[in-house]
Amino acid sequence: xxxxxxxxxxxxxxxxxxxxxxxxxxxxxxxxxxxxxxxxxxxxxxxxxxxxxxxxxxxxxxxxxxxxxxxxxxxxxxxxxxxxxxxxxxxxxxxxxxxxxxxxxxxxxxxxxxxxxxxxxxxxxxxxxxxxxxxxxxxxxxxxxxxxxxxxxxxxxxxxxxxxxxxxxxxxxxxxxxxxxxxxxxxxxxxxxxxxxxxxxxxxxxxxxxxxxxxxxxxxxxxxxxxxxxxxxxxxxxxxxxxxxxxxxxxxxxxxxxxxxxxxxxxxxxxxxxxxxxxxxxxxxxxxxxxxxxxxxxxxxxxxxxxxxxxxxxxxxxxxxxxxxxxxxxxxx
Amino acid sequence: xxxxxxxxxxxxxxxxxxxxxxxxxxxxxxxxxxxxxxxxxxxxxxxxxxxxxxxxxxxxxxxxxxxxxxxxxxxxxxxxxxxxxxxxxxxxxxxxxxxxxxxxxxxxxxxxxxxxxxxxxxxxxxxxxxxxxxxxxxxxxxxxxxxxxxxxxxxxxxxxxxxxxxxxxxxxxxxxxxxxxxxxxxxxxxxxxxxxxxxxxxxxxxxxxxxxxxxxxxxxxxxxxxxxxxxxxxxxxxxxxxxxxxxxxxxxxxxxxxxxxxxxxxxxxxxxxxxxxxxxxxxxxxxxxxxxxx
Numbered sequence: 001x002x003x004x005x006x007x008x009x010x011x012x013x014x015x016x017x018x019x020x021x022x023x024x025x026x027x028x029x030x031x032x033x034x035x036x037x038x039x040x041x042x043x044x045x046x047x048x049x050x051x052x053x054x055x056x057x058x059x060x061x062x063x064x065x066x067x068x069x070x071x072x073x074x075x076x077x078x079x080x081x082x083x084x085x086x087x088x089x090x091x092x093x094x095x096x097x098x099x100x101x102x103x104x105x106x107x108x109x110x111x112x113x114x115x116x117x118x119x120x121x122x123x124x125x126x127x128x129x130x131x132x133x134x135x136x137x138x139x140x141x142x143x144x145x146x147x148x149x150x151x152x153x154x155x156x157x158x159x160x161x162x163x164x165x166x167x168x169x170x171x172x173x174x175x176x177x178x179x180x181x182x183x184x185x186x187x188x189x190x191x192x193x194x195x196x197x198x199x200x201x202x203x204x205x206x207x208x209x210x211x212x213x214x215x216x217x218x219x220x221x222x223x224x225x226x227x228x229x230x231x232x233x234x235x236x237x238x239x240x241x242x243x244x245x246x247x248x249x250x251x252x253x254x255x256x257x258x259x260x261x262x263x264x265x266x267x268x269x270x271x272x273x274x275x276x277x278x279x280x281x282x283x284x285x286x287x288x289x290x291x292x293x294x295x296x297x298x299x300x301x302x303x304x305x306x307x308x309x310x311x312x313x314x315x316x317x318x319x320x321x322x323x324x325x326x327x328x329x330x331x332x333x
Numbered sequence: 334x335x336x337x338x339x340x341x342x343x344x345x346x347x348x349x350x351x352x353x354x355x356x357x358x359x360x361x362x363x364x365x366x367x368x369x370x371x372x373x374x375x376x377x378x379x380x381x382x383x384x385x386x387x388x389x390x391x392x393x394x395x396x397x398x399x400x401x402x403x404x405x406x407x408x409x410x411x412x413x414x415x416x417x418x419x420x421x422x423x424x425x426x427x428x429x430x431x432x433x434x435x436x437x438x439x440x441x442x443x444x445x446x447x448x449x450x451x452x453x454x455x456x457x458x459x460x461x462x463x464x465x466x467x468x469x470x471x472x473x474x475x476x477x478x479x480x481x482x483x484x485x486x487x488x489x490x491x492x493x494x495x496x497x498x499x500x501x502x503x504x505x506x507x508x509x510x511x512x513x514x515x516x517x518x519x520x521x522x523x524x525x526x527x528x529x530x531x532x533x534x535x536x537x538x539x540x541x542x543x544x545x546x547x548x549x550x551x552x553x554x555x556x557x558x559x560x561x562x563x564x565x566x567x568x569x570x571x572x573x574x575x576x577x578x579x580x581x582x583x584x585x586x587x588x589x590x591x592x593x594x595x596x597x598x599x600x601x602x603x604x605x606x607x608x609x610x611x612x613x614x615x616x617x618x619x620x621x622x623x624x625x626x627x
Contacts, residue, residue, distance in 0.1 A: 051523050071526040078527040084520035088542040097538075098528035142524075149528055 001060075002027040002185040003048060003153060008057030010043055010209075017043040019209040021057070025187060025202070030179045032200035033189045036232070040209040041189045042157055048187065049078045049155050062152050074153075077146030077184075081158040083138040085130035091141050092117065092126040098149035116144040119178070136167040143175075147182065156188035160195070168192075172199050193233045197221065205229050222316055230318045237288040238320045239280070239311060246290040248315035251276065252308050253299055259308035262287070264301055269293065278307060382604055389601040392594065400598040405575045406583060410602075413580040415491065416566070417559035420498040424555050425548070428506030433540075435507075436514040453503045461500050462568025469493065469569075489571035494579065497565035502558040506551035513547035546618065553614050557607045 003025040010018040018040045025031050033041040046052035048059060050071035058067045066074050086094050092113050099109045117123045120140040122133075130138055139159060146154060159175070160168040176199045179186055190196050196203050197217045205212040205220065205228075213225040224230035230243050237246045240260060252259065265286050266277035274296040279286040287309065291299075301307055311317065389397060400406055434440075435447065453461060468474050469488050471481040480487055487493045521543060525535040541548070563581040570577040578586070580599055587596040 049527055051527065071523070072529045072531060074527075076527060078524065080520050080524060082520060084524040086521055086524070086539060086542075088545075097525065097530075101525075101528060101530050101534060101538075145524075145528065 001025065002029075002062055003187070004058075004060040004063075005044070005048070006058045006060075008044070008047060008054045008059065010040075010047065010052070010055050016209050018047070018054070021206075021209070021211055023204060023211060023214070025185065027062075027185050028183050029201045030176070030186045030188075030199065031202045031204060032196035033187060033204050033206055034193060034196040034232070035191065035206035035212075037191055039207045041191075041206045044206065045155050045157050045187060045189050048153070049076050050074045051078070075149075075151050077149065077151035077154040079139070079142050079146050079154070079156040079159050081161045083130070083135075083142045083162075085138050085142060087130055090127050090129060091122060091133070094130065094141055095144045095148050097145060102149070112148060116148055119147075119181075120144045134167075135163045136171055139163065139171065140174075143178075147184070151184065154184045154186045156186070158189050158191070161190075168195070175199060197233070205232065207232070224316055224318055227318045227320065230316065235288075235290075238283065238285065239287045239309060240282060241320050242311070242317040243320050244311055244315060244317045246275070246288045247273075248311060249287065249289045250310050250312060251278075251289055251291060251299060251301075252310075253301055253305070254308065256308050256310065259310040261306065261308055264303050264305050264307055267296075267303055276301075276307075278309060280309065385597055385600050385604060388593075389597040396594040397598045400595040401602075403595070405578075406595065406599065408575050409578045409580045409583040410599075412491065412494065412578070413560055416494045416498040416562075416579060417556055419495040420502050420559040421552055421555050423495075423499045424502055424506045425552060427503070428510060428551060429541075429544075429548070432507050432510040432514055432544075436511055437519070450504050450507055453501050454505075458497075458501050458562065458564030458566075459568060462497055462565035465493065465497055465500070465565070465569050469496075488569055489573065489577055491577070493569040494566055494577060497569045498559045498562045501562055501565050502555045505554040505558055506548070509547040509551035509554065510544050513544045517543045546621070549614060549617070553610045556610060560603055560606060 001024045003023070005021055005023040008018055008021045009016075021040075021044060023044075033045060035041045043052060047054045048061070050066065050069055050073075054067070058065060060066060061074060061076070071078075086097065089097070095113045095116055096109050099112060104112075113126070114123070117126055120143055122137060122141055122144065125133060125137065125141075130141065133141065139162075143156075143159075156175075160171050163171065172195050175188075188199075197220075200217060202214065203217055203220050204214050207228055213220060213229045215223075220229060221233055224233065227243055230236055235246055236243050237249075238244070239249060255261065260280050260282065262278040262280035264276055265279050266275075268275045268277075270290075272293055273290050274293050276289045276291070276296075277286045278289055289309065299307075431450065435443065466474075466488060469477040469480065471477045471486070471488070477487065485492070487496065521539050522535050525539045526532075530538065561581060562579075563585070566579055567582055567585075570579065570582065572578055572582050572586070574586075580603060584596045584599050584603075587593070587599070
């Protein structure tokens with residue numbers, strides 16, 4: 001195990017940021033800490049880095065107890081949401097910083113910086129200042145800077161959070177490819193479930209200071225441990241007392257055995273899919289069903305028409321918590 | 334739809350007129366404002382200072398040369414230089430430390446400290462001078478008595494002058510650095526730490542470069558203020574000619590002794606130092622802005 005966290009707790013005043021967190025992250029993997037903001041995931045990352053100290057519990061990195069070690073002795077690379085570029089230094093100097101601190105020979109530093117700038121595709125920007133780079137370029141520079149000291153663990157705190165949607169998507173795919181090349185144990189914090197599902201080998205869902213579930217993206221998506229994980233990983237609706245995904249629900253225009261009868265209350269077209277709002281007799285709130293436009297045309301139903309809903313046996317579901325019954329929660333963008 | 338129709342027409346009718354009038358008012362207003370500001374600054378600052386230079390060289394170079402070869406004048410200039418150098422050095426070290434304390438840490442009494450730090454700017458230098466006399470006076474002063482017993486004289490000597498000068502210039506460095514430190518935040522420092530830098534390495538390689546412009550401004554303001562200090566120094570120095578008389582005190586004395594040519598010459602020198610400092614800073618600053626490092 002590369003990172004081993006045992007019983008870590010952290011409070012800010014009366015606010016419990018982390019509560020008895022236990023976690024083991026294997027070497028060489030790309031792990032996402034996923035959860036809503038304020039849920040404690042960034043605090044956990046900062047405790048691993050030594051930028052924050054835990055009130056209780058222990059942190060081990062590559063088998064060594066790092067609980068009391070200051071940040072500069074942990075061999076950890078850290079990438080900040082807002083880049084934390086050294087604004088008075090050129091891109092090359094930024095990347096060289098960790099090596100110069102260690103008094104490495106000039107020639108070695110130059111070679112390593114060249115190599116890293118090539119890796120992050122910034123070789124032609126070596127002599128620019130960070131202020132002359134775009135957000136995405138700055139973050140790649142920050143990544144090269146963190147990798148320069150050959151950290152045992154690379155930690156990224158919402159690394160793409162300050163970038164616009166298009167650049168975000170490009171950069172996260174790029175991060176995945178980079179990780180496949182470099183193989184350093186990497187942990188990144190995100191509140192974007194799509195980012196975590198797309199990039200990570202393993203996802204740790206954190207909410208209200210606790211670990212809700214740990215697993216591969218497929219495990220989490222197909223078998224969410226609870227209502228929270230289910231709702232956090234994408235849009236959900238309730239049907240017959242269960243939290244389910246709107247696109248898992250099957251719709252037919254004729255009564256079928258075991259299907260739930262309802263009436264179409266609304267039809268909304270969103271791009272390639274159609275969202276039906278269906279009022280069933282058994283629930284107060286209507287269920288939401290999404291289906292491809294072609295399927296809807298085939299079905300030929302409109303507002304006021306009767307339909308029958310059923311859930312395939314293999315669809316993910318969790319029992320509905322009374323507080324959230326009905327409607328769509330957290331529609332994905 | 335019916336009652337919506339007139340709206341564009343109503344809106345369109347007054348707009349060209351209104352727009353034109355507004356533009357005209359703006360034009361005249363802007364010119365009047367500029368003229369007003371130029372006249373204000375010119376009459377209040379530029380013209381009187383220019384007159385000092387004019388009077389300095391009114392009778393040619395000879396009186397100026399004579400002034401700056403006078404050993405008493407040179408002694409006063411040296412004393413001013415010493416006091417200003419100490420004041421800048423002390424205020425830079427103290428200012429950086431206090432600014433870091435104020436920006437980075439929360440502690441009880443922080444607001445009070447903040448208010449006290451502004452005191453030297455709001456209180457008259459004469460009051461500052463008197464308060465120093467009370468503390469360092471050799472018969473009753475809390476610090477004055479033990480220091481006198483140890484053979485150290487603060488009042489009517491260079492330490493007292495340095496103390497008074499440092500005191501009045503104290504907030505200038507702090508007030509320049511605090512906003513910069515607040516804006517820069519701690520991300521860069523944390524990044525440096527995670528890259529293996531120790532606390533002193535982080536301070537010298539990251540924190541100081543990040544605040545260098547605020548610090549430069551602070552040093553220039555502090556230097557100008559220290560060179561020009563008069564009231565507090567007058568009270569603590571005793572104004573002993575050739576010993577505890579600073580340049581500003583010398584200007585005053587010469588002026589009242591009808592040595593006006595010499596008074597103007599020294600005044601012109603003091604003004605020149607300040608002007609050079611401001612020019613140097615603005616040149617460095619614009620060069621840095623062009624490079625994009627500000």
